[in-house]
Amino acid sequence: MFKNILLASDGSEYSIRACEKAIYIAKQDPESKITVLYVVDAATSRADVTKIYNATELDQSRKAKLEITERKLTEAGINYEIVVLHGDPGPTIVKYTNENDLDLCVIGSRGLNRFQEMVLGSVSHKVAKRVDCPVMIVK
DSSP states (O other): OOOEEEEEOOSSHHHHHHHHHHHHHHTTSTTOEEEEEEEEOHHHHHHHHHHOOSHHHHHHHHHHHTHHHHHHHHHHTOEEEEEEEESOHHHHHHHHHHHTTOSEEEEESOOSOHHHHHHHOOHHHHHHHHOSSOEEEEO
16 A cells, blocks of 8 residues: 655654654565655754764764664565755655655655744644645654
């Protein structure tokens, strides 16, 4: 039913829960594939650059945020790929989802940036309103 699944992930507790649900869904069809989308926003990028001084360490720091997700997918035997994009998370997730042949978007109800979520509205809400495929928001 859902062969091409997008998992929006930022390494937060909620995105780990979303990963577990995406794995459960993907296991229903052995041909399923999960695309893990990690969006680096401007604020995160600036903070990373001020703490980390070379590109290799920066890349490793970002990969560490997805380490648990990647481990869970590997242990479950799920076919997956990781895509890292730069931009505002909500619109970037929406654009990627709508431009690719995806059957389902799975996203956590909250991310790492609680302040932005409270002030500007949640990324998951923006995604749910604007993507063309079904969306599963995981609490």
